Amino acid sequence: MSPTVPPVRGGGRTATSPKQDRSRATRQRLLSAAVDCLAEHGWAGSTVAVVAERAGVSRGAAQHHFPTREDLFTAAVEHVAEKRSDALRALARDLPPAGTIARTRTIVAELVDLYTGPLFRAALQLWVAASNEPQLGDRVTDLEARVGRETHRMAVRLLGADEARPGVRETVQGLLDLGRGLGLANLLTDDTARRHRIVEQWASILDGVLNREE
Amino acid sequence: MSPTVPPVRGGGRTATSPKQDRSRATRQRLLSAAVDCLAEHGWAGSTVAVVAERAGVSRGAAQHHFPTREDLFTAAVEHVAEKRSDALRALARDLPPAGTIARTRTIVAELVDLYTGPLFRAALQLWVAASNEPQLGDRVTDLEARVGRETHRMAVRLLGADEARPGVRETVQGLLDLGRGLGLANLLTDDTARRHRIVEQWASILDGVLNREE
Numbered sequence: 001m002s003p004t005v006p007p008v009r010g011g012g013r014t015a016t017s018p019k020q021d022r023s024r025a026t027r028q029r030l031l032s033a034a035v036d037c038l039a040e041h042g043w044a045g046s047t048v049a050v051v052a053e054r055a056g057v058s059r060g061a062a063q064h065h066f067p068t069r070e071d072l073f074t075a076a077v078e079h080v081a082e083k084r085s086d087a088l089r090a091l092a093r094d095l096p097p098a099g100t101i102a103r104t105r106t107i108v109a110e111l112v113d114l115y116t117g118p119l120f121r122a123a124l125q126l127w128v129a130a131s132n133e134p135q136l137g138d139r140v141t142d143l144e145a146r147v148g149r150e151t152h153r154m155a156v157r158l159l160g161a162d163e164a165r166p167g168v169r170e171t172v173q174g175l176l177d178l179g180r181g182l183g184l185a186n187l188l189t190d191d192t193a194r195r196h197r198i199v200e201q202w203a204s205i206l207d208g209v210l211n212r213e214e
Numbered sequence: 215m216s217p218t219v220p221p222v223r224g225g226g227r228t229a230t231s232p233k234q235d236r237s238r239a240t241r242q243r244l245l246s247a248a249v250d251c252l253a254e255h256g257w258a259g260s261t262v263a264v265v266a267e268r269a270g271v272s273r274g275a276a277q278h279h280f281p282t283r284e285d286l287f288t289a290a291v292e293h294v295a296e297k298r299s300d301a302l303r304a305l306a307r308d309l310p311p312a313g314t315i316a317r318t319r320t321i322v323a324e325l326v327d328l329y330t331g332p333l334f335r336a337a338l339q340l341w342v343a344a345s346n347e348p349q350l351g352d353r354v355t356d357l358e359a360r361v362g363r364e365t366h367r368m369a370v371r372l373l374g375a376d377e378a379r380p381g382v383r384e385t386v387q388g389l390l391d392l393g394r395g396l397g398l399a400n401l402l403t404d405d406t407a408r409r410h411r412i413v414e415q416w417a418s419i420l421d422g423v424l425n426r427e428e
């Protein structure tokens with residue numbers, strides 16, 4: 001792992017007691033159940049009680065880990081975002097050779113995939129709820145900014161993009177916005193076939209922009 | 215108006231009775247109030263009764279025009295989408311000269327603007343609710359497909375894009391997905407400054423792709 005990897009909360013390789021292990025396992029089960037619940041039922045259908053039942057955890061234990069509903073769901077989205085970041089970092093070690101179109105295509109496809117799974121569905125439910133509920137708004141805005149910055153950093157690193165060159169920063173930002181838009185297009189129908197064609201074409205455009213000589 | 219403009223429901227220039235005029239005005243007020251309500255309060259907070267009160271219309275009159283909640287809100291999103299289509303068609307008559315980067319920039323900015331106003335906010339609320347509520351799902355999927363096709367057609371026409379050339383169709387589709395992603399990024403915070411930079415950069419990239427000789 002590179003030194004810039006943020007510490008995994010509650011994790012690490014130090015010795016832990018069985019009680020700590022159980023507590024961590026409970027927390028993980030709650031976070032996973034919360035993401036699935038948000039993605040499937042939306043904010044209105046997602047309460048701490050529903051998630052606790054889904055996770056097979058008592059409501060008291062759930063509230064011990066997450067005192068409020070907002071705590072639970074923002075932590076859940078952040079948790080899955082961190083797992084996806086780890087997966088993207090692992091990808092960096094296993095890419096086609098630098099300077100090839102195959103590499104750019106693989107990276108664009110993986111970045112776009114960030115926005116088409118259950119994490120994006122859950123995050124979208126949270127964003128939309130936050131746009132109507134002030135008590136959720138600040139928390140989610142803050143979370144979105146952190147996840148967005150981290151994703152941008154990873155995209156720049158994977159693509160080997162030189163942000164000192166004019167326009168490169170905006171090119172990469174636009175790519176992530178494209179991913180977000182493709183995630184939205186996949187919300188109600190399976191948009192996989194169309195998305196693959198767009199990823200192929202935009203990867204080729206992007207490859208030309210990022211790798212051309214100025 | 216071009217012959218391809220779909221008929222405006224309940225509109226047109228034929229003579230109407232005062233009663234028909236009143237009925238049409240009531241319908242328009244309900245549709246506008248419904249969009250505002252969805253954008254501000256989300257699906258959970260949007261009922262026919264709330265919209266009727268906001269529009270200053272009796273609940274009975276509202277239900278005469280729109281028998282169900284689903285009827286009202288899908289009609290509202292479609293109505294505003296049609297108004298936006300009309301505005302885009304009007305734009306086509308007032309663009310910078312063909313073949314200039316200024317023209318491409320204006321078109322990209324206008325297309326992206328489709329996704330940053332109250333219409334997109336309302337549509338997003340409806341999409342997200344539809345992903346959790348089966349009785350809304352088919353209606354919204356159908357609506358989204360129609361609005362999406364119409365927007366794509368207009369984008370192709372405005373950009374003068376030749377879809378017979380390989381990759382051009384996917385380039386234009388991706389541009390609209392980029393717009394959708396930028397709309398989402400604008401949901402919780404005012405993303406205008408960042409968005410303008412991205413639009414400028416990607417307009418310049420797209421101009422190169424769409425207008426280069428093959």
